[in-house]
Amino acid sequence: MSGTASTSYRERNSTADRALDILLMFTDTHLVVSGTAVAERLGVARSTAYRYLQSLVNSRFLEEAPGGGFRLGLRVMEIARLARRSYGLSEVALPAMTTLAEDVRETVLLTRRTGELVVCVDRAEAGTGAVRISYERGSTLPLNAGAAALVLLAWIPDEDARRLLESADLRRFTPATLTDVDTLMQRLAHIRRAGYSVTRGELDADVMGVAAPVRDEKQQVVAAVSIAALASRVFPEAEAELARKVQETAREISERLTAVGG
Amino acid sequence: MSGTASTSYRERNSTADRALDILLMFTDTHLVVSGTAVAERLGVARSTAYRYLQSLVNSRFLEEAPGGGFRLGLRVMEIARLARRSYGLSEVALPAMTTLAEDVRETVLLTRRTGELVVCVDRAEAGTGAVRISYERGSTLPLNAGAAALVLLAWIPDEDARRLLESADLRRFTPATLTDVDTLMQRLAHIRRAGYSVTRGELDADVMGVAAPVRDEKQQVVAAVSIAALASRVFPEAEAELARKVQETAREISERLTAVGG
DNA sequence: ATCAGAGTCTTGTTTTACAGGACAATAGGT
DNA sequence: ACCTATTGTCCTGTAAAACAAGACTCTGAT
Numbered sequence: 252m253s254g255t256a257s258t259s260y261r262e263r264n265s266t267a268d269r270a271l272d273i274l275l276m277f278t279d280t281h282l283v284v285s286g287t288a289v290a291e292r293l294g295v296a297r298s299t300a301y302r303y304l305q306s307l308v309n310s311r312f313l314e315e316a317p318g319g320g321f322r323l324g325l326r327v328m329e330i331a332r333l334a335r336r337s338y339g340l341s342e343v344a345l346p347a348m349t350t351l352a353e354d355v356r357e358t359v360l361l362t363r364r365t366g367e368l369v370v371c372v373d374r375a376e377a378g379t380g381a382v383r384i385s386y387e388r389g390s391t392l393p394l395n396a397g398a399a400a401l402v403l404l405a406w407i408p409d410e411d412a413r414r415l416l417e418s419a420d421l422r423r424f425t426p427a428t429l430t431d432v433d434t435l436m437q438r439l440a441h442i443r444r445a446g447y448s449v450t451r452g453e454l455d456a457d458v459m460g461v462a463a464p465v466r467d468e469k470q471q472v473v474a475a476v477s478i479a480a481l482a483s484r485v486f487p488e489a490e491a492e493l494a495r496k497v498q499e500t501a502r503e504i505s506e507r508l509t510a511v512g513g
Numbered sequence: 514m515s516g517t518a519s520t521s522y523r524e525r526n527s528t529a530d531r532a533l534d535i536l537l538m539f540t541d542t543h544l545v546v547s548g549t550a551v552a553e554r555l556g557v558a559r560s561t562a563y564r565y566l567q568s569l570v571n572s573r574f575l576e577e578a579p580g581g582g583f584r585l586g587l588r589v590m591e592i593a594r595l596a597r598r599s600y601g602l603s604e605v606a607l608p609a610m611t612t613l614a615e616d617v618r619e620t621v622l623l624t625r626r627t628g629e630l631v632v633c634v635d636r637a638e639a640g641t642g643a644v645r646i647s648y649e650r651g652s653t654l655p656l657n658a659g660a661a662a663l664v665l666l667a668w669i670p671d672e673d674a675r676r677l678l679e680s681a682d683l684r685r686f687t688p689a690t691l692t693d694v695d696t697l698m699q700r701l702a703h704i705r706r707a708g709y710s711v712t713r714g715e716l717d718a719d720v721m722g723v724a725a726p727v728r729d730e731k732q733q734v735v736a737a738v739s740i741a742a743l744a745s746r747v748f749p750e751a752e753a754e755l756a757r758k759v760q761e762t763a764r765e766i767s768e769r770l771t772a773v774g775g
Numbered sequence: 776a777t778c779a780g781a782g783t784c785t786t787g788t789t790t791t792a793c794a795g796g797a798c799a800a801t802a803g804g805t
Numbered sequence: 806a807c808c809t810a811t812t813g814t815c816c817t818g819t820a821a822a823a824c825a826a827g828a829c830t831c832t833g834a835t
Contacts, residue, residue, distance in 0.1 A: 265792075266823070267568045270529035274592060275572065282599045286782065296825045301782065306529040310537065311627050316599075317729075319781060319832090323596035325627040328634065330536060331593030332651030334585035337544045337578075365573050365587040372590065389594030467579075528792070528823075548813065558794045563813065581801090581812060 269293050270303045274312065274323075283320040331389070338363065340474055341373045343507045344465070348375035348476065351500045355493060357480040358384040359500075361465075363473065364403040367394055367419040372474065384458060384479040395421040395435060396428050396453040398460030399477040404435075405442040406464055406472035412439060425456045447494045457482055461493045463501035468509040476501045531555050532565045536574065536585075545582040593651070600625065602736055603635045605769045606727070610637035610738065613762045617755060619742040620646040621762075623727075625735065626665040629656050629681040634736065646720060646741040657683040657697060658690050658715040660722030661737040666697075667704040668726055668734035674701060687718045709756045719744055723755045725763035730771040738763045 276284050276292060290300035304321060307313040311326035335341050344361050352359040352375040361373040369392040376383075386392075394400050394415060404412045413436060421430040429435050442448040451459040462477035478497055485493065538546050538554060552562035566583060569575040573588035597603050606623050614621040614637040623635040631654040638645075648654075656662050656677060666674045675698060683692040691697050704710040709725045716722075724739035740759055747755065 265564070265568060266528040267532035267565055267792095268572070270532060271568060271572045271574065274574075275588075277592060277595050277599075279595065279598070282595065285780085287780075297782090298784080298826080299824060301784095302527070302823085303529055304782090306527060306533060310530070310533045312533065312536075314627065315782095317731075322599040323592060325596070325625060325630070325632040325634075326537075327589070327593050327596040328632055328651040329653055330539060330585055330651075331589050331596075332649055333539050333541065333544065334587070334589040334593075336541070337539075337584040363587060365576065368587070370587040370590055372587075387594055389590040389592075391591055469579075547811085549811080558796095559813090560795075560815080561793060563815095564792080566813090577813095 269295065270306060273300075273303055273307060277323055283316045283322045285320045289321075335372065335388070338372065338474075339508070340465070340504075344474075344476070344504045345373055345375065347500050347503050347507075348373065351375070351476075351478070351496060352377045355478060355480075355496060357478050357484075358386070360386055360399060360475075360477045360479060362392065362399040362403065362475050362477065364394075364400070367415055368392075369394065369397070369400045369403060382481050384481075386479065392454070393422060393424070394419045395430060396424055396450070397477075398448045398450045398462035399475040401435075401438060401442055401448040401450065402462040402464050402475040402477070403472065405439040405448070409436065409439070412436065424454050425452050427452045427456070429453060445494075447498050449490050449494065451482055459485055461490065461497050463494070463498040465501050465508065466505045473508075476504065531557065532568060535562075535565055535569060539585055545578045545584045547582045551583075597634065597650070600634065600736075601770070602727070602766075606736075606738070606766045607635055607637065609762050609765050609769075610635065613637070613738075613740070613758060614639045617740060617742075617758060619740050619746075620648070622648055622661060622737075622739045622741060624654065624661040624665065624737045624739065626656075626662070629677055630654070631656065631659070631662045631665060644743050646743075648741065654716070655684060655686070656681045657692060658686055658712070659739075660710045660712040660724035661739040663697075663700060663704055663710040663712065664724040664726050664737040664739070665734065667701040667710070671698065671701075674698065686716050687714050689714045689718070691715060707756075709760050711752050711756065713744055721747055723752065723759050725756070725760040727763050727770065728767045735770075738766065 272293060273289055276289065286301050286304055287297060289304065290297040293300060304313065308315065308321070311324040313321045314324040316322040340361060348359045348361060356377040358377065359375040360371055362369050363372050371386045371388055371390040371392070373388060374386060392400055394404065404415070413432060416432045416435055423430050429438065447461060447463045449461050458479055459482040460477050460479050462475045464472040465474040465476055467473045476497055478493055534555060535551055538551065548563050548566055549559060551566065552559040555562060566575065570577065570583070573586040575583045576586040578584040602623060610621045610623060618639040620639065621637040622633055624631050625634050633648045633650055633652040633654070635650060636648060654662055656666065666677070675694060678694045678697055685692050691700065709723060711721070711723050713721045720741055721744040722739050722741050724737045726734040727736040727738055729735045738759055740755055
């Protein structure tokens with residue numbers, strides 16, 4: 252891992268970093284950016300920004316938006332498909348997730364953690380729910396709220412989990428959101444003993460979640476399977492049953508994963 | 514599938530281009546790349562390649578693969594979600610596509626063209642088909658084969674279509690694949706008159722497709738809707754009926770698109 | 776007609792990214 | 806135990822590549 256404690260990070264702004272940073276400017280509310288905005292954000296001359304933009308357009312990571320500006324290009328979708336395949340999770344997990352979704356008639360999610368963020372890698376939905384729990388592939392979730400995030404933290408070394416939680420900005424989403432690191436750490440210990448997590452209204456007031464860990468051939472936790480349901484539809488007495496089912500599904504996926512990996 | 518283009522142009526490789534090129538090294542058969550392979554492919558020193566790699570890992574476009582090497586990171590899935598939203602197609606199109614898929618009990622695709630490539634942007638699948646037509650989001654299709662590709666070419670100026678077809682490498686996928694530019698151009702004219710396209714076994718011997726154009730508020734063709742079905746399940750007499758239904762769906766999507774855009 | 780903003784190019788200057796090589800750690804082969 | 810081939814990290818002097826500035830075109834608004 253790290254050679255010494257002092258990680259002398261190089262000046263974070265190389266040419267490549269800046270080009271990549273452009274891709275990070277896009278958000279749900281900012282689907283189109285202009286060259287001038289890019290120059291400003293990057294702190295470079297306009298001509299320089301356009302040079303980057305050209306590289307990105309040439310490789311189709313960006314395309315010109317109708318009516319001016321730039322938006323994300325189809326290349327992004329191409330490599331996203333490959334990214335999904337890279338993890339080796341989806342092919343194996345999706346059938347089991349679909350079965351679970353149909354069984355409990357709720358949305359089932361497969362998530363992975365990257366740094367301080369949890370990303371939805373796959374989703375299975377029950378046929379015709381009146382209310383939609385709308386997490387898509389690529390949606391990001393916070394570290395401190397949601398059943399899946401807690402599971403993904405529970406099985407890494409405590410010191411790592413603490414460091415992550417301390418460096419992340421723990422936003423409050425609802426009155427029930429946990430933002431205190433010590434409280435969260437206790438919660439993780441509890442989850443580790445139980446083997447699953449249950450949350451209620453910590454991320455979205457009306458939603459509850461139940462999650463369990465997926466392990467690879469080395470028994471490392473590499474993902475989480477979770478059920479996301481309208482909180483009012485699931486009485487506390489029913490939680491145990493859901494937990495059993497998610498754990499069962501997670502175990503099934505883990506087994507197939509080790510079978511493939513070995 | 515086809516290998517990527519062989520090492521060719523060292524013409525205008527800026528630093529940003531090279532960093533981006535790393536992302537293009539990944540293919541279905543090459544889900545993990547090593548630093549040495551990157552250096553070789555880019556034609557730079559190993560230390561330089563690793564510098565790029567660090568930038569990509571820091572921004573989470575890549576992550577270290579278990580057991581060495583690098584693979585695509587979760588950031589790619591994050592921005593792919595945004596890319597999908599950028600086009601404003603999916604939200605509007607998916608309900609209509611699902612309806613069509615359930616009606617005809619076949620796979621329905623939404624595709625866009627970028628340069629010499631057609632990319633699947635969305636998909637709706639009939640519940641429980643025994644045979645799966647397995648195009649996913651992000652899958653790429655050639656310009657010269659498949660009903661959708663022909664539709665996407667038919668409504669751009671003839672000279673542009675010809676130039677695209679001439680510069681693309683028109684591979685032969687089956688005996689029925691068209692690779693002659695003049696023949697293809699005649700085909701496009703025919704499709705333009707008919708308002709839809711039908712192909713049989715030109716891309717995959719056992720598959721047939723029917724496609725129709727989706728237009729934005731300016732009446733520009735921005736996407737194609739297509740039905741992909743097992744060829745043996747669809748008799749020639751049934752083609753007209755399918756064509757009518759795809760056109761109807763495409764028109765419906767176009768109308769909602771103009772309603773939103775205006 | 777005028778203005779503001781987007782996007783494109785060229786040029787001279789110097790900043791920045793490069794190659795090469797030393798180094799550590801790991802895995803496989805003998 | 807050895808040796809060899811890999812992967813990934815870090816440092817330094819050099820020179821090549823990227824930079825800022827500004828001139829230019831083309832829009833669409835007012």
